[in-house]
Amino acid sequence: SLLARFRSKQSLPRILSVILIYFLACSLAISITYRDSNLSLLWLPAGVAIAIIFRYGKVMIPAIFIAILLTELWWKLSIYQAILLAIGSTTGPAATCWMLDKKNFDLHFAARRDVLWFTLSSLAGAMISATFGTLALSILSGKPLRIHGNGFLQIPVRILQNRNTVEARIHLWDKAFRILSDNNAQIHDHVWELQSTVLSGQLTHLHYGI
8 A cells, every 4th residue: 555655664765865855845945036035936846746756656745745744844834834735735746747647648758748748737736736725825814815895806825935924915806806896996005015926917007196
């Protein structure tokens, strides 16, 4: 069984090595920022996890989970946050490898279909991890999702920033939420300093003089 293989003496050195390598990859990804303090090499550990699972098999999935859990705890997340994020971050790479296995993926990219399915499987795995992570952080933030008066879904989350968790918001603009509770609220300012990043699509700011 998978558990027996995981606990076998032959697999133990490899498992410990995987935990260490993945822990270092996570730490590197979180520590190195390339645009501002909110963005980092987020998907580097996911690529490492995919390579490990694809090379050594499902027996390494528990090792990946343990490595992610240790990393989250090291970065001062609560045990509940760490467990939920570890589940999501493990499920994504595991799902990617499962899809690649179903499509008889060739590690040497011998055909175009290998490139296609590797891309699609990696994107699907990233979507799984990102969706699970966002929902987990939203639930653990202690604040409910709500439709803002300006016509968007507001998702409260907590993110890592310099080994600390800070409060943030994800705004989802969709036609389903475009019911404005107050038309005048579209013209407003903020009395606090904030930073924002457009993850998908585009946003237009109109400046009004008083």
